[in-house]
Amino acid sequence: MLFSSPVFLVAFLPGVLALYYLIPRRFLPARNLLLLAASLGFYAWGEPWFVLVMIASIIMNYLFGLWTARTQEKSHARRWALGVTVAFNLGLLFVFKYLGFVLKNLRAVTGYSLPFPEIALPIGVSFFTFQAMSYVLDVAKGRAPVQKNPLWVGLYISFFPQLIAGPIVKYETVAYEILHRRENWEDFSTGLCRFAVGLSKKVLLSNTMALVADSAYAKPELSVGMAWLGALAYSFQIFFDFSGYSDMAIGLGKMFGFHFLENFNYPYISRSITEFWRRWHISLSTWFRDYVYIPLGGSRVGTVRRFFNLFVVWLLTGVWHGANWTFLLWGLYYFVLLAAEKAAGLDKKALGLWRAPATFLLVNFGWVLFRAETLGAAGRYLGAMLGFGVNGLWDAAASAALRDGHIVYLLAAAFSLPVGRWVGKTKLGRSPAGALCYALGMAVLVVLTFSYVAKGAYNPFIYFNF
Numbered sequence: 001m002l003f004s005s006p007v008f009l010v011a012f013l014p015g016v017l018a019l020y021y022l023i024p025r026r027f028l029p030a031r032n033l034l035l036l037a038a039s040l041g042f043y044a045w046g047e048p049w050f051v052l053v054m055i056a057s058i059i060m061n062y063l064f065g066l067w068t069a070r071t072q073e074k075s076h077a078r079r080w081a082l083g084v085t086v087a088f089n090l091g092l093l094f095v096f097k098y099l100g101f102v103l104k105n106l107r108a109v110t111g112y113s114l115p116f117p118e119i120a121l122p123i124g125v126s127f128f129t130f131q132a133m134s135y136v137l138d139v140a141k142g143r144a145p146v147q148k149n150p151l152w153v154g155l156y157i158s159f160f161p162q163l164i165a166g167p168i169v170k171y172e173t174v175a176y177e178i179l180h181r182r183e184n185w186e187d188f189s190t191g192l193c194r195f196a197v198g199l200s201k202k203v204l205l206s207n208t209m210a211l212v213a214d215s216a217y218a219k220p221e222l223s224v225g226m227a228w229l230g231a232l233a234y235s236f237q238i239f240f241d242f243s244g245y246s247d248m249a250i251g252l253g254k255m256f257g258f259h260f261l262e263n264f265n266y267p268y269i270s271r272s273i274t275e276f277w278r279r280w281h282i283s284l285s286t287w288f289r290d291y292v293y294i295p296l297g298g299s300r301v302g303t304v305r306r307f308f309n310l311f312v313v314w315l316l317t318g319v320w321h322g323a324n325w326t327f328l329l330w331g332l333y334y335f336v337l338l339a340a341e342k343a344a345g346l347d348k349k350a351l352g353l354w355r356a357p358a359t360f361l362l363v364n365f366g367w368v369l370f371r372a373e374t375l376g377a378a379g380r381y382l383g384a385m386l387g388f389g390v391n392g393l394w395d396a397a398a399s400a401a402l403r404d405g406h407i408v409y410l411l412a413a414a415f416s417l418p419v420g421r422w423v424g425k426t427k428l429g430r431s432p433a434g435a436l437c438y439a440l441g442m443a444v445l446v447v448l449t450f451s452y453v454a455k456g457a458y459n460p461f462i463y464f465n466f
Contacts, residue, residue, distance in 0.1 A: 001045040002164075003248045004202050004459055009450070012042065013252075020256065028179060032155055035256065042160040043123075050122040053096070058157050060088055061132040062150040065139050069146035078140060085136045089129050096125055101323035124164035126320055130287055132157050135171040137291055144175040152178050161252035165245040167263035167283035170290075174258055181257035191254025193442055198247025200445040203452045203459070205415070206240035208408045209233040210460050212401050217371060217381065223391035225398035227384035233405070234371050235364050236412040239268065241462045242281070268363070268416040271355035272346055273337045276363060284320075288313050310342075311335050321370075326378055330369045337362060 001008050016038045023031050044051040064085040071077035094102075096119055107113065135156060138144040147153050155178060162169050216222065216230020246263035253260045267279035277285050289298075296309040318331020340346075365382065372378035383389060402409075423429045428437075453459075 001042055002459065003245065003252075004199060004207075004453060006453055007045075009199075009453060012038075017255065025183070028181070032152065032178065035159065036151055036155045039155070039158040039160040039163065043158060043163060046123065047120065050120075053092070053122050053125070054128060054158055055154075057089070057092060057128065057132050058154040059150065061085070061136055061157070062147070062153040064088070064136045065146050065153065066148075068136055068140045072140075072142070082136070082140055085133065089133045093125065093129050095119065096121055098319075098323045127166050127168055128157050128163060130168050130284075130320075131162075131171070133291070134168070134287065138171040138175075143172040147175070147178075159253075159258075161249040161256075161258075162260060165242065165249070166281070167246050167249060167260055168287050169260055169283070170287070173261060177258050183257035187254045187257065187259075191251040194251030194254065195248050196251075196442055196446050196449070198244040198249075198251060200449045201240040201244030201247065201415075203449045204445075205408065205412050206237050206244060207452075207458050207460065208405065209237040209240070209412060211458055212405050213237050213371070214460075215397075215401070217377075219397070221391050222381070222384040222389050223393060223395040223398050224384065224387050224389065225394040226391070226401065227381060227389065229398055229401050229405075231364055231368055231381075231385060232409070233401075235268075235360075235367050236409075236416070238367060238370075238462055239264075239416065240412065241460075266416065266418050268360055269356055269418070270359050270363075271353070272341055272359055273334065273362060274341055274346075276359055277334070277338070284317070288317060292316060307339055307342075310339060314338070324373075325375050326369055326372055329375065329378075330366060333366055333369060 040051055068081045071081050139146045212233035213230050243264040250260045263283050265279040267276050270276035270279055293313050299306055314331045314335035318328045321327040368381050369378045428434045
């Protein structure tokens with residue numbers, strides 16, 4: 001079930017909200033039980049047996065949390081507990097996400113006809129596995145108390161707003177709110193507006209850009225113009241898809257009294273690759289920083305070791321995104337860019353405005369590698385962008401894409417900038433007239449978005465494989 005699907009918008013969400021607020025506030029555990037049941041049902045909607053994988057993860061990580069808490073004074077035992085926790089969770093990821101990929105490549109290298117199991121990928125497995133590990137690791141580090149009730153561990157791991165596409169919510173950020181949150185009208189209304197903005201990003205911008213991107217990446221031959229239009233379309237598609245889902249998750253969380261941290265902060269205005277990764281998928285970057293980079297020594301070690309730590313983080317980041325050589329190379333691509341920036345000191349120098357388009361260009365090249373199905377396809381597409389294709393500089397397909405989509409390109413470019421933030425700081429933005437314009441704008445967005453959803457417009461889900 002997707003947030004942008006009619007069944008979620010018309011049936012699931014209104015039903016859960018109505019039942020939730022019919023339960024008196026003093027019965028918060030009952031509200032939590034409702035959210036847990038709704039979340040498991042939400043996850044089981046498409047493939048019911050996948051929910052068994054999640055329940056197994058919940059039970060095991062609940063037990064790992066208890067084990068870890070009991071070994072706080074025994075460092076050797078604690079290391080064992082953490083080692084088993086990490087091994088179980090990464091093993092779960094490996095079996096469902098990477099086993100087939102590994103066996104396929106071993107067969108290609110060795111020539112042996114190894115069994116090749118067809119294992120369906122549980123949706124959002126990378127997200128809920130990292131959240132489960134966050135719970136145990138936060139307990140081990142003393143950042144949050146161990147949870148004695150397995151149902152509340154289950155709610156943390158399975159909570160439907162952030163379940164299938166993040167953000168990755170660390171346990172320490174919501175541990176208190178699970179049993180002590182106080183819902184209020186201000187949070188509910190701002191959450192509802194945030195959800196509406198995220199939904200419009202996904203439906204009106206991302207899905208429209210997806211049509212151009214999918215068309216370009218499916219073509220065996222491209223002109224330079226069409227290659228660039230397709231690459232830009234995918235850059236906008238993935239940004240508005242993922243940031244839109246994050247907005248919806250944050251908004252839904254507020255509607256139920258939870259406060260998730262921001263996951264995107266206008267990454268396409270970044271003036272360096274370092275800054276880009278402080279603004280893009282902040283929850284994933286923070287997770288790897290807190291649980292991998294810093295434990296390895298972070299930046300407090302020598303130069304060679306520091307670059308090795310950076311290499312490990314970006315190798316794992318590429319692997320996390322999927323079982324494909326393109327993702328692995330994409331992660332190493334960012335390692336090279338970040339290492340070069342750090343070696344040249346560019347991550348600490350004052351950066352001029354001219355660096356923003358240069359950074360976006362490098363990010364755009366990276367998205368080609370991320371989107372392509374094979375390394376060969378990525379090479380051909382990048383070659384077409386650089387003029388090595390066979391269809392010349394411009395063709396009829398490029399003209400059609402620009403003619404049909406130029407308004408959406410302009411809107412996507414505009415809303416990649418902090419336009420709302422800028423307007424909010426003006427005199428108009430702080431005035432009653434500004435508030436009225438905001439309300440009218442939200443109403444128009446909701447009507448347009450629901451009309452697109454109602455007519456069954458194209459609705460891909462980029463992060464299905466993650």
